[in-house]
Amino acid sequence: MENKTSEISFLGNMQDREVRTVESVGKLEAGSSGSTEMINKLAEVHGKHIDQEDQENSSMPSSSPSRIQVPCAMEKNTKDEISNSARRNQEELLKSAEAEMDEVKGENERLKLLLARIAKDYQTLQMHFFDILQQEKTRYTDTASSNQPKDQEPEVLISLSLGITSIDQEVGKDEKKNSNLSNGRLENEKLSSTGELSLGLDCISEPSSTENMRNASSKNSIAQELKEDQQPTEIWPPNKLLKTVRSGDDEVLEQGPLKKTRVSVRARCDTPTLNDGCQWRKYGQKIAKGNPCPRGYYRCTVSPSCPVRKQVQRCADDMSILITTYEGTHDHPLPISAAAMASTTSAAVSMLQSRSSSSTGIGISASVPISSSIATNLHGFNFSTLSQTSRPPQFYIPNSSISTSNSHPTVTLDLTSTAPSTSSPLGRFSSSFSSTPRYSATCLNFSSSSSASLEPNALQPFWHGYTGYNNYGTSAYNQNHIGYLNSTGKQPALQEHLFQTYMNMNQNTSQQPFKETIEAATKAIASNPNFQSVVAAALTSYTGDGGGNSGDQNQGVGNSSCQKMNWDESLRANPLIYQSSQNGIGCGSSFLNIKSSSLNSPQQSGLTLFPTSLQLSAATKSSAASAASADNSDLLKL
DNA sequence: CGTATTTGACCTGCGC
């Protein structure tokens, strides 16, 4: 709405400019020897007809701002007194004014069209949002009454729309696929863990999100315990079965001895860690086999009980690439920067799970629409389960892939899209599977559309994210987060040393020219740590005081709990917002868009899981234009 | 002094 308001204001200014232009022309004519023809012409252009009689008879200025008055007596006098040269000059001025007016008029028309389009988009989005809410509500009612007898808590909405999968069936096939495709790039990433991955927006207490998380729970539990209503999703409390998740509790979903799905993000990042919108505390570091760079272990500190952890490691082959692996589910609301990523990663997880649910998922090559905020911001990653009914705009991330290991599904998002042609993402991601045969997996190769495809909707997630977080205190949180990262830019000495050494070595050699300006711009934005702050500032400017979290911005973890509580209170005080934020509805949720390259399985289950979002298309990997157009078309479908 | 990071020890899971 703020954008629209801005457009309206801008349009109003332009209209005012037009009026002023006409008025100035009228004054010019009135003050000199302007002919009545020109005056009429001007008036007609402006949509106002000035008849001859008015021009000749009226001696009083009209009260109407659009009416151009020419004193007759004065005009007659000027005809006699002003020379031809002066008349020509004024005619020239008149012509220039006409031209200016025409230009302004054209611009005005363009702005009108833009405004109409924005209004239409907004209306569409709003309708879509309400539709999602309605369907979520309906689903909650249905599942609570039939499928979830154990859930006594009304807050718990159980929805099986996402991730009811059975990966087991594909394990062998996946292994075979992986062994063929492996090349060693992801050797650093451990792909052994399985189960559910859900990071980000989805709070456990949130009904739909809880449901979604259960839906996203691991293949084993679903396949083997399909009849059991509650699917535990948390692995840290081992072997405990989920009973009921209560709203507002710090409890996390518990699950059996199942491992969680992981989402691995590969991104070129010159900072120690990706600014993913959360606050992390490092609790360990290990030298992983085959990689000189140590792997850092972080846990989320936004909430004391938050089980989400991540692993950060530089890629052995290319130390400019930072591999961040997320695991777990946030039990707290997330800032907008993190929320913007939630839908993307959840889409990736959903992709994995939907694929896994299929019995014929050998070697699926698919593209997953990724929130452009990932590519443009690289600041936030959340794994929130999505409502199957939501159909947010889709964005494509180059070189992203989903790889399901043997009972250890891993989603890999490759954001290192600078040189898609240099190495196939398929081969790149398959390497780890050969090196770790026990983790054989099917590599879901996402389309490697160039980053240019992200351009058209670059800020779309922020728009959506803001709509879902307008009471969230996003500004303060983001700024706080930025300050935190800046102040805690420390890095493991070895890792930093290795990386800095690498950067120094490649500083002169890695600056190969970009072939596409857009791609260069996208990369620049992605690598710019200040981009988030700019976006946050922009959002703040739109929202004003969006929430009560306008406190210290540069404080780190110390005040995070306070802010978290504020968010919790704020969100829970507003169930609608809270729900939407938890579902990622308002965060530019992205959905899977399976592309046709070697798509072996039609993914009936995937379609079932994402009836409205999953699309089959024939986009090619290198077709940035087609991807962009697809993005636009998807946006229109909202 | 409080908090975050470091780092060695310990635990766990998997393969042989």
Add this chain to the structure above:
DNA sequence: GCGCAGGTCAAATACG
């Protein structure tokens, strides 16, 4: 059962 590797814990250390 043993060894390896990943992952976690917690005391020590660093930092503001």
